[in-house]
Amino acid sequence: MVASRRGKPDIDWEAAGLDGADAVLHLAGENVAQRWTPAVKQRIRDSRVLGTRNLIEAIARAQQKPKVLVSASAIGFYGRRGEEVLTESSAAGSGFLAEVCQGWEAEAERASALGLRVVKLRIGFVLGNDGGALAQMLSIFRLGLGGPLGSGRQWMPWIHVDDVVGMFVRAATDDSATGVWNAGSPNPVRNSEFTKQLGAALHRPVFFPVPVFALKLGFGEFGAHMTDSVRLMPEAAIKAGYQFRFPEIGPALSDLIR
Numbered sequence: 001m002v003a004s005r006r007g008k009p010d011i012d013w014e015a016a017g018l019d020g021a022d023a024v025l026h027l028a029g030e031n032v033a034q035r036w037t038p039a040v041k042q043r044i045r046d047s048r049v050l051g052t053r054n055l056i057e058a059i060a061r062a063q064q065k066p067k068v069l070v071s072a073s074a075i076g077f078y079g080r081r082g083e084e085v086l087t088e089s090s091a092a093g094s095g096f097l098a099e100v101c102q103g104w105e106a107e108a109e110r111a112s113a114l115g116l117r118v119v120k121l122r123i124g125f126v127l128g129n130d131g132g133a134l135a136q137m138l139s140i141f142r143l144g145l146g147g148p149l150g151s152g153r154q155w156m157p158w159i160h161v162d163d164v165v166g167m168f169v170r171a172a173t174d175d176s177a178t179g180v181w182n183a184g185s186p187n188p189v190r191n192s193e194f195t196k197q198l199g200a201a202l203h204r205p206v207f208f209p210v211p212v213f214a215l216k217l218g219f220g221e222f223g224a225h226m227t228d229s230v231r232l233m234p235e236a237a238i239k240a241g242y243q244f245r246f247p248e249i250g251p252a253l254s255d256l257i258r
Contacts, residue, residue: 019062023172026055026071026108032097033133036221045100052107060114068117070171071108075124075157075184077101080228083155087235088122088180097225105180117178119171121164124184124232128161129256138257141198147208149215150227152192157184157232160246160255170242177240184232189249191227201253 018024030047034040052071059065078086079093092098105120112118127134140146164183171177189197199206215223234242246252 016062018058018066020064021062021066023068023070024055024059024066025168025172026052026069029072029104032074032076032222034222035219036096041096045103048100048104049107052104053110056107056110056114059111059116065114066116068119068172069108069111070119070121070168071105073101073105073108073120073122073180075122075182075230075232076225077105077122078230078232080225081231082229083231085231085233086182087233088182089235095225096221117175119177120180121167121171121183122180122232123164124157124159124182124188124230126161126164127158127252127256130161134256137198138202141202141204141206144204145208146195146199146204146206147210148192148195148206149210150191150212152190152195152209154191154227154229155188155231156191156194157182157188157230158194158249158252159184160252162245166245167237167242170237170240174240179236181236181240182232182234183237184234185249185252186234186238186244186247187249188230188232194249197249197253198257200250201257 028047028051030040030043032044036044059069074097076097077092078090079095079098081093084090092102101122108120109118126132129135137146163185167181167183171181195206212224212227215226217223219226246255
């Protein structure tokens, strides 16, 4: 959402682009799923925190401001939480991703002082066909080499891409929507169950668990977070009456794997 010239944000140009818009849907951010070098971590933080700050500054300069900002956030807000059931009122976790998400959300919330309705979606593990983690996993699972990550007991807060889109649209168009929404299925599963369902959808065995040390070897610091347990519940969306298109993992995977 942040336009730039010669590597610097052009806030006036961006403000002109936002002028008269009904809603702003903000999803910009550096890909988290990569090896975290110091430079990558800086890009992850800046793309979310500074990027959102620049967006809010552009909104502030717009002559006719949007009515609503729907900003992405992420389940990294909660950190590693084991068996704890996490709703929108749950406290923030600790660590790099939690700190980034807190800064990200704080910048987005500044839009409320400009008169905008603000909704922040803490997005879980998105299942979709166009790239992302699922696409990377499919090639391995199709060879019959897939398996759970670590013990497989960690909770996996998945969501079908159609429901991510649905939540953004609902948050933008429902005047009663405000604050934080957890963007995850109402039926999170353990990683072992996800692995089982993915193997079933592909008609492949799932015999090869991936040890934690291998994840750390391959992905460094990020690899240590690949077995984080986040038992997410989308309480706000459910209370708002949002109807999930894919509330169950089996049908969600079957829809995507054809």
